[in-house]
Amino acid sequence: MPQIDSSHLRxxxxxxxxxxxxxxxxxxxxxxxxxxxxxKILRKEFDVQYVGFDRKSRTGxxxxxxxxxxxxxxxxTWDVIDIDTYGAPWKHLYAAAKTITIPTTIFLTVGRKGSIxxxxxxERKALALNFSKPVPVPLQVRLxxxxxxxxxxxxxxxxxxxxxxxxxxxxxxxxxxxxxLRVEPRRT
Amino acid sequence: xxxxxxVRELKRVMASELRxxxxxxxxxxxxxQDALRGVLSEIGYAGALLARELPDGTLELIxxxxxxxxxxxxxxxxxxxxxDEREAKYLLATLDxxxxxxxxxxxxxxxxxxxxxxxxxxxxxxLEGVTNEDHPAKIVPFxxxxxxxxxxxxxxxxxxxxxxxxxxxxxxAKIEGVFCEVALNAAD
Numbered sequence: 001m002p003q004i005d006s007s008h009l010r011x012x013x014x015x016x017x018x019x020x021x022x023x024x025x026x027x028x029x030x031x032x033x034x035x036x037x038x039x040k041i042l043r044k045e046f047d048v049q050y051v052g053f054d055r056k057s058r059t060g061x062x063x064x065x066x067x068x069x070x071x072x073x074x075x076x077t078w079d080v081i082d083i084d085t086y087g088a089p090w091k092h093l094y095a096a097a098k099t100i101t102i103p104t105t106i107f108l109t110v111g112r113k114g115s116i117x118x119x120x121x122x123e124r125k126a127l128a129l130n131f132s133k134p135v136p137v138p139l140q141v142r143l144x145x146x147x148x149x150x151x152x153x154x155x156x157x158x159x160x161x162x163x164x165x166x167x168x169x170x171x172x173x174x175x176x177x178x179x180x181l182r183v184e185p186r187r188t
Numbered sequence: 189x190x191x192x193x194x195v196r197e198l199k200r201v202m203a204s205e206l207r208x209x210x211x212x213x214x215x216x217x218x219x220x221q222d223a224l225r226g227v228l229s230e231i232g233y234a235g236a237l238l239a240r241e242l243p244d245g246t247l248e249l250i251x252x253x254x255x256x257x258x259x260x261x262x263x264x265x266x267x268x269x270x271x272d273e274r275e276a277k278y279l280l281a282t283l284d285x286x287x288x289x290x291x292x293x294x295x296x297x298x299x300x301x302x303x304x305x306x307x308x309x310x311x312x313x314x315l316e317g318v319t320n321e322d323h324p325a326k327i328v329p330f331x332x333x334x335x336x337x338x339x340x341x342x343x344x345x346x347x348x349x350x351x352x353x354x355x356x357x358x359x360x361a362k363i364e365g366v367f368c369e370v371a372l373n374a375a376d
Binding site for chain 1: 327
């Protein structure tokens, strides 16, 4: 049976419904759809064009890595980019941020399992944490939230995007952070 | 305390031949019916119904009415108990409330649900409801103001002399906004 992450489905849906209702939605790219549960439900509520990428290799199905490549191609018109990864969404976010030309809502799932966390390269770079020796794990865990904030706060300067709104789901365990981000290309 | 084993036998019986208990007090809303259908279609029968044998040889249900109604044309597993009418009523009154008295270990529940797999919409909806009803999601602003940029100082000292600077390190670690972590890295 295919796998579905049902753990925080309600919270993911709550966040998405809030932003989709507020900012509207037409074209959705779902970069890590799994079995597509989230958007199977949301598509009953919102009239959208949808394309999904699976995280696992299956015959005839586009894969997650493909979605990062697709996002990096200029000229797309997705106004909703869902990056519900099981780890770090930054590769996809950076790929998308380079090519956004219209107001866009981005959903990010930033995963951290338990007390062991290894900062992904994007977070280490944002923190300027460039030691060649391994950074102590407890420090990496403590730096994770700051790294998330740094990466998002750098979007305007790195990619000429204006952050209109950014929210997260607050819940009792904070191993995974669910973020919604509304951005617009900066007018010059 | 002496505990009796009241299970007489396991039988497979056409569900439509089972007689409902006249004392059954449970009613089953549509959502529950749909979720049960989903579980049965994805997993199948993984537990037995409970019944007692009446003087005429027919089996009267104690537990499993909805399952029997859902699959009337199927041979279903039934545990036949050697209980009388009074004891059957006792079981009817206590089985479900006893199960409902269990409380959730939030962490274990979240970990379990992270691994739960279902393609069935009704099952997903049920799991969504199970997910920490006591901890509803709250959407809060995510602070994307740039935090101060980070500077890092790497201090190295012989392990045998670490104690000499421990107090100073503790003082540094107490300064707000300072990340200080001691790691004993072995040489390559």
